[in-house]
Amino acid sequence: MRAVPPILKIGGVEIAPATVLAPMAGVTDTVFRRFIRNLGGCGLIMTEFTSADGVLRAQDKKAKRYLHFYEDEHPISAQLFGSDPQVIADAARIVEGLGFDLVDLNLGCPAKKVVKCNGGSGLLRDLPAIRPIFEAVRAAVKIPFTVKFRAGWDDAEIVCVELAKMAEDCGLCAVALHARTREQGYSGNARWEWIAAVKDAVKVPVIGNGDIRTPEDASAMVAQSGCDAVMIGRTAPSNPWIFRQIEQHCEWMETRSEGASGGKPYDEPSEADRYAMIRTYFRMLIEEEVPGAEGKMKQFASWFTHGVNGGASLRKAIYDSKSAPEILGRVEAFFESRVCMVGQSL
Numbered sequence: 628m629r630a631v632p633p634i635l636k637i638g639g640v641e642i643a644p645a646t647v648l649a650p651m652a653g654v655t656d657t658v659f660r661r662f663i664r665n666l667g668g669c670g671l672i673m674t675e676f677t678s679a680d681g682v683l684r685a686q687d688k689k690a691k692r693y694l695h696f697y698e699d700e701h702p703i704s705a706q707l708f709g710s711d712p713q714v715i716a717d718a719a720r721i722v723e724g725l726g727f728d729l730v731d732l733n734l735g736c737p738a739k740k741v742v743k744c745n746g747g748s749g750l751l752r753d754l755p756a757i758r759p760i761f762e763a764v765r766a767a768v769k770i771p772f773t774v775k776f777r778a779g780w781d782d783a784e785i786v787c788v789e790l791a792k793m794a795e796d797c798g799l800c801a802v803a804l805h806a807r808t809r810e811q812g813y814s815g816n817a818r819w820e821w822i823a824a825v826k827d828a829v830k831v832p833v834i835g836n837g838d839i840r841t842p843e844d845a846s847a848m849v850a851q852s853g854c855d856a857v858m859i860g861r862t863a864p865s866n867p868w869i870f871r872q873i874e875q876h877c878e879w880m881e882t883r884s885e886g887a888s889g890g891k892p893y894d895e896p897s898e899a900d901r902y903a904m905i906r907t908y909f910r911m912l913i914e915e916e917v918p919g920a921e922g923k924m925k926q927f928a929s930w931f932t933h934g935v936n937g938g939a940s941l942r943k944a945i946y947d948s949k950s951a952p953e954i955l956g957r958v959e960a961f962f963e964s965r966v967c968m969v970g971q972s973l
Contacts, residue, residue, distance in 0.1 A: 668872070671704060813861070843876070898935065
């Protein structure tokens with residue numbers, strides 16, 4: 628089985644290893660991105676998808692927050708959505724000026740409020756409208772320009788190969804395919820054969836996305852589709868170690884191909900690791916005074932406590948809390964009481 632490549636170049640930007648944190652609304656803010664970066668193994672991180680109109684409106688606080696990043700986040704890509712070529716091009720120019728390494732166009736978001744404005748996957752039903760966007764943005768910036776898209780609107784309108792060829796023709800530096808249709812949303816199975824079809828059709832790097840839940844899945848996607856990198860979305864909040872595990876798994880596969888045997892393919896997080904992870908992320912939210920930190924803690928609680936013994940009681944304690952510091956206190960009390968119980972039983 629072919630492992631995930633150790634390196635990928637998109638334009639002049641080096642992605643090492645060839646793994647990408649997918650842009651996720653409400654998830655991939657600067658705190659979560661740096662959190663993932665510090666755990667290791669992720670080659671490229673991306674912002675939440677950001678309205679190009681919002682970027683151009685000087686008073687749009689949400690867009691400013693989405694595009695805020697720190698130096699230790701490089702390489703980092705900013706993802707924009709919209710439908711007006713000039714607006715997106717102007718927003719891309721601002722993104723370049725802010726110091727982002729890449730700019731990406733979202734043609735994949737299935738959310739109704741985005742689609743009804745002809746943004747995200749809504750544009751998949753109007754391919755002629757996409758070319759002017761590609762051309763305008765490509766002419767506006769010097770940094771690598773990429774696109775993330777779905778296979779099509781539904782099974783009767785699969786346009787991924789045609790769209791990838793258009794992107795390459797317009798000078799984009801890479802394409803990322805979430806191998807589902809807009810109508811699927813996040814249901815059903817990702818069709819990795821669509822990633823393979825795109826890879827066969829273009830020479831620019833192809834990033835595969837969809838249904839990577841384990842390191843074995845990442846290697847299987849590369850083996851089956853030939854893609855140049857893998858992008859991981861919903862698995863990352865529930866298992867933030869996934870990128871490091873993929874890197875470890877690839878190293879393990881390499882040693883086995885050289886004749887070595889034994890050893891673990893990758894590390895599984897212990898309960899102490901999970902405690903450190905939850906506490907670190909929640910502390911970052913508090914220390915950086917993130918707006919809505921309490922709500923974000925409750926949002927992440929269902930993911931972060933996955934696999935924790937007694938996780939249901941911890942989640943209830945978190946949901947019943949009235950403030951961010953109270954949530955952190957309950958997390959610390961939960962895990963520290965378990966440490967004491969273990970010590971008493973020895």
